[in-house]
Structures are given as C-alpha cells and as structure tokens.
Amino acid sequence: MKWTGNAAAIAEHHVFMRLLRAIFLPVTGVRDSTERVLQLLVGLVLYGVALAFMIRGGIGLAPWDVLAVGTAKHVPLGFGAVVVALSVVLLLLWVPLPPTLARGPATA
Numbered sequence: 001m002k003w004t005g006n007a008a009a010i011a012e013h014h015v016f017m018r019l020l021r022a023i024f025l026p027v028t029g030v031r032d033s034t035e036r037v038l039q040l041l042v043g044l045v046l047y048g049v050a051l052a053f054m055i056r057g058g059i060g061l062a063p064w065d066v067l068a069v070g071t072a073k074h075v076p077l078g079f080g081a082v083v084v085a086l087s088v089v090l091l092l093l094w095v096p097l098p099p100t101l102a103r104g105p106a107t108a
Contacts (some may be wrong), residue, residue, distance in 0.1 A: 025071070048080075 014084065054061055061069065065083075072082040 022032075023037070051061075051065065055065075055069065064086075068079060068083045068086055071086065072079045075082065077085065
C-alpha cells in the first residue's frame with residue numbers, strides 16, 4: 001500500500017525519520033560527523049543558556065552546578081572554567097580506580 005497524505009505531512013514524516021536515523025544509526029561519513037558535532041554544539045549552547053537563566057533566576061541548581069558556583073566564588077575563575085577544571089580533576093581521580101563488577105538485575 002502506498003501512503004498518501006498532504007505535502008506538509010510527508011515533509012514532517014521525512015524530518016522525523018531523519019531525526020530517528022541520526023539518533024539510532026552509527027555515524028557514516030564526513031557529513032554525518034559534521035551534523036552530529038553541530039547538533040552537539042547547539043545542544044551545549046542551549047544547556048549553557050538554560051543554566052545561566054537558572055543561576056540568574058535563583059531557582060536552584062543541580063548538586064554539581066552548586067559545587068561549581070561555590071568554587072567559583074572562592075577562586076579567580078569564571079563559572080565555566082570552574083566546571084571544566086572540576087570535571088578534569090574528577091576524571092583524573094577516577095582513572096586509577098580499579099574496575100568493579102556489580103550485581104546487575106540479571107543476577108538479582
């Protein structure tokens with residue numbers, strides 16, 4: 001059977017299918033990589049703007065962001081630099097930890 005619909009519905013379906021493909025299929029080629037990096041950067045910018053609004057509005061933050069804001073008040077660095085520095089420190093502290101096997105739902 002052939003799907004029939006108006007042009008707007010067909011275009012919307014095409015965009016939705018491209019989005020699903022971009023999320024679930026592996027990256028193939030330079031164009032896909034560029035598109036993924038662009039999506040990542042746009043998402044990070046939007047996350048940063050939302051976080052800035054939350055800080056300005058005083059509506060509360062996640063624990064990691066509270067740590068970064070508190071640290072930024074005591075060191076001569078901006079909030080973004082403190083977030084990056086704390087992330088690097090945490091990753092460096094995590095590297096030497098031995099891997100542990102945990103009981104998962106299958107063994108419970």
